[in-house]
Amino acid sequence: MAMLTPAETRRRVDASLRRRYRSEWLFRLYGLVSVLLGVGFLLVLFATIIGNGYGAFRQVFIQLEVQFDPAVLDPEGTRQQDTLASADYSQLVKTSLRTLFPDAEDRTSRRELNALVSSGGAFNLQKMLLADPTLLGQTRDVWLPADDEVNVFVKGRGPAAGAGSGDEAQRLSDRQIAWIQTLESSGKLEQRFNTIFFTAGDSREPELAGIWGATKGSFFMLFVTLFLAFPLGVAAAIYLEEFASRNWLVDVIEVNINNLAAVPSIVFGLLGLAVFINFFGMPRSAPLVGGLVLTLMTLPVIIIASRAAIKSVPPSVREAALGVGASPMQMVFHHVLPLALPGMMTGAIIGMARALGESAPLLMIGMVAFVVEPPGGPMSPSTALPVQIYLWADSPERAFVERTSAAIMVLLAFLLVMNAAAVWLRSRFERRW
Amino acid sequence: MGSARALWFNSPEVHVKHFRPVFSLLTAAIALTVSAGPVSAQAARDYISIVGSSTVYPFATVVAEQFGKTSQFKTPKVESTGSGGGIKLFCGGVGVQYPDIVNSSRAIKPTELAMCATNGVKDVVEVKIGYDGIVMAESKASPGLPLTLRDVYLALAKQVPNPNGSETLVANPYKSWKDVNPKLPAAKIEVLGPPPTSGTRDAFVELAMDGGCKTFPWIKAIKEKDENRFKQICYTIREDGFFIEAGENDNLIVQKLKSNKDAVGIFGYSFLEQNEDTVKGSLIDGISPTFENIASGKYPVSRPLYFYVKKAHVGSIPGIKQFVAEFTSQKAMGEEGYLADRGLVPLPAAEYQAVVKRVAAMEVMPPAK
Structure with missing residues (x-):
């Protein structure tokens, strides 16, 4: 090629410069747009979940004047724990509702009246009395949880809101709405923080x-997983990094570990079913089995992260340790592992x-199950958070919609805390050479 | 950057203390895993284990919760595995590791009963609990769609009889409801329904599509000659975009109907009942899917629901008899019972009495032929 004059070079560079600037600008724009799009989707997701779910953190309660009537609870006057435990507490709720609204006379209107208070109200009274048997015969003002339909109505997103015209679609009757309004105006109905949501099992x-x-x-599941997967991994x-010699067997193992990390998780479930439940005869629905299955799933991830962390420790550290007389095991446990541990923990989290x-x-x-009592240990039947979300999402009752979203929010909060911990660990302890 | 923060990692005394527990934990964990198996297999179970249909799940769980609260027994564990999967687990054998009760949205098949028997599950008590209607529903804002079973079949089948009247099949040409039946509105056919894995889909196909298909005498004649050919004609749903598989979640279908008033959804009656303010059921053969119509059997697309009890477990697992009694009691399964409040369509009085009598005697099913 002939030598170009400086002027010609200048011209060519100028001509291409605009194009090059433009393509860089476009590339930056694409990047920015993808980031914004991603953030946008995330915001829509969060807005939907929070919009649907925040209502579940409030619960409607109704105040009733309940008389712990011995004639209903303990007609024979035995004062035995058993009698008091199995007494009909719902009768107390019904009686006190009737004294509050004596206008409910016929059978249907009484049924409608009783439907205002949750069937769990009776169990609250039972718990109160068993905790303090001296309550028998006394009258107390008690706040009882309202029924889910009342909740949906009062929170104002339900179908009944704004109705009142006797529309057949309305889920509460006009009478029920009138009662709720009376309760509200007399201060006997209020929304409170929903502690039940955080303290109860499924229902x-x-x-x-x-x-x-x-x-x-x-x-329980994560506990089992952590204590198996972390040390093993x-x-x-x-x-693999420090002691294994390089040969084809190690290569095969390495390929398999990487492969396992990409296996769909349902496959580990099938494996768990075949091995732990069918072969070892462990119970279905137990967090222990869940933990073992999740261990199989997490193990490759932890191994890969740990190996990367060990690799990032510079060889000079090893050589120095061996040089001053440390055995290979001392070298690993005194020098390499402590330096690699933050990276390993990040991977584990x-x-x-x-x-x-x-x-x-x-x-x-078998963890997709209806389990009312919170599990007492890793062997008792139990569900898990994502499964609970799945089960609620599938329930016909309207009030489960907000609970589903609220449970998603709780799960997201846990995930956020764990991921933040991983980021914090990395920035706090990671060393660069 | 040998920062002071990382110092605790670097002092040797710390490590020795630190890593010994790691190894003992590792050993302990492995020991735990190995020993847990045999131990748990022998442990007795003090709660009832129920598996099976996701359609019966909402009813079985309500009874289970009520039972747990009002009896001295523990709350039964109810798993949602689907009818087929549940029956397989149930028929696995006799012993604490196998479920005691299976819920099913269809009657148990003779082949399944035979499988049960070969695994030692010989005495099975059948309990019919009520009916579930399958509805075709649309948004409250739409004008309404008075369908016949024939319309449903013609609108949704993959192959339909040639519109020119000859006895041949053609790929479904219909694009709007008006094409199917001139009396229907000109809206595009857009049906949201469950995927083939769902029991609701099976029942819909067997009840609605089958019924519509049989209105063509020459197809009905095929049924006697070649059952498989008949099923292939009548039970195959079109895949050209007019029928949309909307997943197992019926709530999702309801949500979609709200936002699209041309769409028609297929789901269980209990979801219609809970969402009557936003969606309405389409008439089928002139009958609307109401509680009364399903209970009386007038509404054509409804199916019975069952559960099956392993008699060998009665006595060894506490509370089975009492649980079954609670389930079949008037206050649960009766006309005014709490299951009816949840959308279960109760049995007619005579049938109910027969079920109660059979259950009280724990009458087992005759062995499969």
């Missing part, structure tokens, strides 16, 4: 359903977060 009455059972189940990573949000493998081992 088919939306106003009595809570996530404590599912949270406990998830906790770290040990495997150390062996991210693996755990994934395990927390997993529901597919749990389908296979």
Whole structure:
């Protein structure tokens, strides 16, 4: 090529410069648009979930003057614990509702009146009396949870809101709405923070359903997973990185580990069903089995993260340790592992977060179940948070819609905390060379 | 950047203390895993284990919760596995690791009963609990769609009889309801329904499509000669975009109907009942899907629901008899019972009495032929 004159070079560069600037500007624009689009979708998702779910954190309560009538609870005057436990407390609720609204005379209107208070109200009274038997014969003002239909109505997103015209579609009758309005104006109906949602197990009455059972189940599962997957994963990573000789067998293992990390989680569920339940005879629906299945799922993730963390420790550290007379094991445990540990923990936390949000493998081992009592340990039947969300999303009762979203919010909060912990660990302890 | 923060990692005394527990934990964890298996297999179960249909699940769970609260027994565990999967688990054998009760949205098949028997589950008590209507519904804002079973079949089947009247099949040419039946509005056919894995879909196909299909005498004649050919004609739903598989979640279909007033959804009656303010059921053969019409059997698309009890477990697992009694009691399954409030369509009085009598005697099903 002939030598170009400086002027010609200048001209050519000028000509291409605009094009090059333009393509860079476009590239930046594409990047920005993708980020904004992603953030936009996330915001829409969060807005929908929070918009649907915030209502579940408030619960409507109705104040009733309840007389713990000995004639109803303990007609024989035995004062035995058993008699008091099995007495008909719903009768107390009904009686006090009737004294409040004596206008409900015929059978249907009484049924409608009784439907205002949750069927769980009777159990609250039972608990109160068993805790303090001296209440028998006394009268107390008690706040009882309202029925889910009342909740939907009062929170104003229900079909009954604004109606009152005797429309057949309305889920509460005109009479019921009038009673609610009376209660509201006399201050006997109020919205409070929904503690039931955080302390109860599952229930088919939306106003009595809570996530404590599912949270406990998830906790037991993650506990089992962490205590199996972390030590096993770290040990495997150390062996593969520091001690194993390079040969085809190690290569095969390495390929398999990477492969396992990409296997769909339902496959681990099937494996768990075949091995832990059918072969070892462990019970279905137990968090222990769930934890074992999630261990299988998380193990490859932890091994890969741990190996990367070990690899990032510079060889000079190892050489220096060996040089001053440390054995290879001392070298690993005194120098390499402590330096790699933050990276390993980050990997473990991210693996755990994934395990927390997993529901597919749990389908296979029977954790998609209706379990009322929160589990007492890793062997008792239980559900998990994502499974609880799935079950509620499928329930016909209207009030479960907001509870589903609220449970998603709780799950997201847990995930956020775990991921934030991983980021914090990394920035706090990670060393760069 | 040898920062002071990372110092605790670097002092050797700390590590020795730190890593010994890691190894003992590892050993303990493995020991726990290995030993847990045999131990739990022998442990007795003190709660009832129920598996099966997702359609019966909402009813079984209500009874389970009520039972747990009002009896001295623990609340039964109810798993939603689908009818087929549940029956497979149920028929696995006799013993604490197998479920005691299976819910089913269809009657147990003779082949399944035979499988049960080969695994030692010989005595099975059948309990029919009521009916579930399958509705075709649309948004309250739409004008309404008075369908016949024949319209449903013609609108949704993959192959339909040639519109020119000859006895041949053509790929479904209909694009709007008006094409199907001149009396219907000119709206595009857009039906949201459950996927093939769903029991609701099975029942819809067997009841609605089957019924519509049989209105053509020459197709009905095929049924006697070649059952499989008949099923292929009548039970195959079109895949050209007019029928949209909307997933197992019936709530989702209801949501979609609200936003699209031309669409028609297929789901269980209990979802219609809970959402009557936003959606309405379409008339089928002139009958609207109301509680009364389903209970009386007038509404053509309804199916019976069942549960099955393993008699061998009665006595060894506490509370089975009492649970079944609670389920079949008047206050649960009766006409005014709490299951009716949840959308279960109760049995007619005579049938109910027969069920109660059979259950009280724990009468087992005759063995499969």
